Amino acid sequence: MRTLNVHSKTHNYDIDIKNSIFKDAFLRIKEKFPESKFVFVIDQNVFQCYDHQIQDILYDEDIIVLDMTEKTKNMKTVEFVYSRLHKLAISRQDVLVAIGGGITTDLVGFVAATYLRGIRHINIPTTLLSMVDATIGGKVGVNYKGMKNQIGSFHAPVYVMIDPNFLKTLDKVDLRSGVSEMVKVFYLKRPDLINKLLKDEPYEHIDEYIFESLSIKKYYVEEDEFESNLRMYLNFGHTYGHAIESFYRFKKYSHGEAVWLGMGIILKDSNFYDSYLKLTEKYKLPNHIPNIKVEYLVKAMKHDKKNINGNIHIVDFNNQNQPYLHELDLESIGEKYLNAK
Ligand SMILES: NC(=O)c1ccc[n+]([C@@H]2O[C@H](COP(=O)([O-])OP(=O)(O)OC[C@H]3O[C@@H](n4cnc5c(N)ncnc54)[C@H](O)[C@@H]3O)[C@@H](O)[C@H]2O)c1
Numbered sequence: 001m002r003t004l005n006v007h008s009k010t011h012n013y014d015i016d017i018k019n020s021i022f023k024d025a026f027l028r029i030k031e032k033f034p035e036s037k038f039v040f041v042i043d044q045n046v047f048q049c050y051d052h053q054i055q056d057i058l059y060d061e062d063i064i065v066l067d068m069t070e071k072t073k074n075m076k077t078v079e080f081v082y083s084r085l086h087k088l089a090i091s092r093q094d095v096l097v098a099i100g101g102g103i104t105t106d107l108v109g110f111v112a113a114t115y116l117r118g119i120r121h122i123n124i125p126t127t128l129l130s131m132v133d134a135t136i137g138g139k140v141g142v143n144y145k146g147m148k149n150q151i152g153s154f155h156a157p158v159y160v161m162i163d164p165n166f167l168k169t170l171d172k173v174d175l176r177s178g179v180s181e182m183v184k185v186f187y188l189k190r191p192d193l194i195n196k197l198l199k200d201e202p203y204e205h206i207d208e209y210i211f212e213s214l215s216i217k218k219y220y221v222e223e224d225e226f227e228s229n230l231r232m233y234l235n236f237g238h239t240y241g242h243a244i245e246s247f248y249r250f251k252k253y254s255h256g257e258a259v260w261l262g263m264g265i266i267l268k269d270s271n272f273y274d275s276y277l278k279l280t281e282k283y284k285l286p287n288h289i290p291n292i293k294v295e296y297l298v299k300a301m302k303h304d305k306k307n308i309n310g311n312i313h314i315v316d317f318n319n320q321n322q323p324y325l326h327e328l329d330l331e332s333i334g335e336k337y338l339n340a341k
Helices: 021-032 044-049 051-057 075-087 102-117 128-134 164-169 172-189 191-199 206-223 230-235 238-247 255-267 273-282 294-302 330-340
Strands: 002-007 012-017 038-043 062-066 095-100 120-125 139-144 147-154 159-162 311-317 323-329
Touching (some): 012 021, 012 206, 021 051, 021 159, 038 044, 038 102, 062 075, 095 102, 102 128, 102 139, 120 128, 147 238, 172 191, 172 206, 172 255, 206 230, 230 311, 230 323, 238 255, 255 311
Parallel strands (some): 038 062, 038 095
Antiparallel strands (some): 002 012, 139 147
């Protein structure tokens, strides 16, 4: 088993990564938090895929199964969970456990951040994207009026359990989405792993790559937990990515695919573009910059949390392959988009 210990301003937490660890999930959690009652909030698709296993492991526990999509990642679902917690008389002593992808861990984390002014939560991520990215760092939230993660908070989990075996049932599109966020941090800090990734068979040594991705993200979130400077590097590709996915109302591209396109727009002028194109082909990621009117992109970016007085900080790369934060006005952002097409 590989374990990472993450330091947060409020508490430290472990991330355990091991194949088949989920079969001991309840025992491990109970051992860590012996005084608590648990409520498991599970993505409906995960519940369907692992129905028997989940019933065996959590036979006597309180379970809430939810339809989790970008459309239901909203305050209505949050309120529904609040009402169930109220009925179950959940106290601040108790712990919520999210089992699902990034939508589930974000939403459950937000419920945990706000219910009774904050209760504890555990993440059991089941998609590659949530394993390498969403589960660590404490950013939690929901969508609002079609805009991604407009309502949210920082609320770190108290424990994370990663069982890469969950990936066996994951759709190819969602696997690719995870690859995108994984590669994002490799470009930022470990380009050597890009070369290894290009040599390996797709998804070979995935537990190792999950560990490496989390180690990189751990560095950023420990240095700058509340995203005032360094953590902004993790937004590489996201300014364009968010605008693209919201333009298509989250239907055409998954989050990771949209971010992949966003990264391509940035990397086009860098030394990394060649490896980016090779990875695009190897992992069947999208490479066609969509025909979106710049006015729309700019409009979407006006609501971007990274927008400060009409300027946006984007992550770019210099000739020495080092990332740097670049403050651009919306017009220049639009020009960069057009140039990449
Ligand atoms: N908090 C953060 O730091 C952070 C970082 C990156 C992304 N995010 C958020 O994460 C979300 C995207 O996460 P995601 O890509 O995991 O999406 P997701 O949660 O929608 O999961 C993708 C799909 O896979 C299904 N699924 C999940 N696990 C499965 C399994 N093991 N087998 C079969 N199907 C399974 C889900 O039902 C869903 O249909 C976005 O809302 C994004 O904003 C948050």
